[in-house]
Amino acid sequence: MTNLQLAELLRNIVAVYQINEENRFRIVAYERAADSIKHLTSEAKDYWDDGKINEIPGVGPTIAGHLDELFRTGHSKHFDKTLALVPQSIFPLLLVPGIGPKRAYKLVNELHLMNEKTVVKDLLTKAALHKIAPMEGFGEKSEEEIIKNINTYLKGGIKENRINIRDADEIADSIKTFLLKNKHISKVDVLGSLRRRVATIGDIDMAIITDDAPKAIDYFCTYRHEKIIEKGPTGASLLLTNGRQVDLRVQDADSYGAMLQYFTGSKNHNIKLRTYALSKHLSLSEYGIKEGKKNVIKKFKTEETFYEYIGMPWIAPELREDHGEVEAAIHHKLPKLVEPSDIRGDFHIHTNYNLEPSHDLGRSGLVEILDRAASLGYAYIGISDHNPSVGNHTEEQIIDIMKRRKAFYEQQYSSWSKKNKNSVQLFIMLEIDINPDGDLALPTKAFEYIDAAIISIHSSFQQTRDDMTKRLIKAINAHPKVKIIGHPTGRLLGKREGIEVNWKEIFSLAVEKQIALEINAHPYRLDLPDVLVYDAIKQKVPLVIDSDTHGLGDIENMPYGVSVARRGWAEKDDIWNTFSYNDISKWLKP
């Protein structure tokens, strides 16, 4: 059973508990456990295999017992019994916006919707026949709302439909520009998951400072939209024509700090922070801080003063995931996170030089890439084209291609560097496929014509954890010029899950051999994922952030990779392409 399936199972238990009005703290406990398992770095099953199931945060003795039974026998009597208390058809309904457990239960029972395969569409039919409005607790408006929400859901699903961070940035920028044109709006900030730089974004959250909230909110609601989801005195939510939901909150300048903090989240960070604050008799909200039993709210203009008042330094948004950052802040042990300006080079760049590769060519030439790298202030770059295809060439042909490529780059670089005073140093590298059996897709003799290699998995992503681990270990040991593992999990956000590997073992080997794992900065990849970066850093694994440039503009993706590193608590020294050319040279071509 995967983490996602386990999380869903626990969420369903939560739904049943809510319907039956179980003790609300038990409900919260199950919610926490579900959430925690969903965001785990390794499979819960692996925790269980190692006898460490109780090390999962939010999983205590009781839930651990149920999970243990589940893993041992394939069933948990308690889970089965609980789920059987309600018609199974309520669960698909929970995915429709605006329908929670209680309404789902009521709808299913009173309208006799017992087919869990068709329940969503069946509900739509009932709504069209005006069967919902007469029900107690419902009315005309809720009936209309349910119809709308089911249609939106059937179109593409709202609750799970996320977009990549670069697209979200673009949408947010456009709204920000729009908002700043209004004279009542003096400041706009993007908050929520986008400010925390999460890899994929659901809703877009924003806050503004305004001297006239009603006018500002009215103006916001004139932004091109499909539907106004809600609107009140403190904010509004729009569903845009592109399917994105945008939530806006307004505040005056004096209380803006508390608003920023609240609306940046994450939810779990805020819960942790508020719980800690309570222990100091402080009650936190988006308006400020209440002290003891007094009903006076102390206001904060900035986030810094807000955190300071609770007794800790400001916490970078990327860290706010309840991953230990509150505890670290209390003890003044927050990491000094790597910054985009620390980056001094980029090892993963494809050019348009045609070496008849196994995968796609880049679209830009070496010279224009060098120019761009120079303008970014980089000290070095690595050119890492895909290896020549193995199927279409003999070994001799591949060696010849690699030889010519090296000569070509050296000649081009030499004339460029004369004109540009060696401002950017060049490493001639290669991105080599890791074959399913762990061999590298380049003849040993051809390694002579490169300084170092990135090795990547581009096929057979579905191997078992054991096979995949062996495959990677074999590839790492295949040649001393192997220096970087490219986009290590191979995930494509929203399209493909990453591979299953014993990361602990790979990390140990990487440390031993001083091989870096790549944080691929392409917004479709962001790989290593932040949670694995966090684990890697704990083990002192070398990391590099690469753009995986295929066209000139891709070089600018570097900050997305830096955000991933920051979310994984990386400091400057954890990221090796912050090092000087001399240090890097000693590592890459000793």
Next chain:
DNA sequence: GCCGTTTTCGGCCCGACTGTTTTCAGTCG
């Protein structure tokens, strides 16, 4: 049902909006 810079027992974040209500329940973030 979980958990500990306040605690191994006694707590558990805080608020907004909507619709159906006349004081609240449900859902969401």
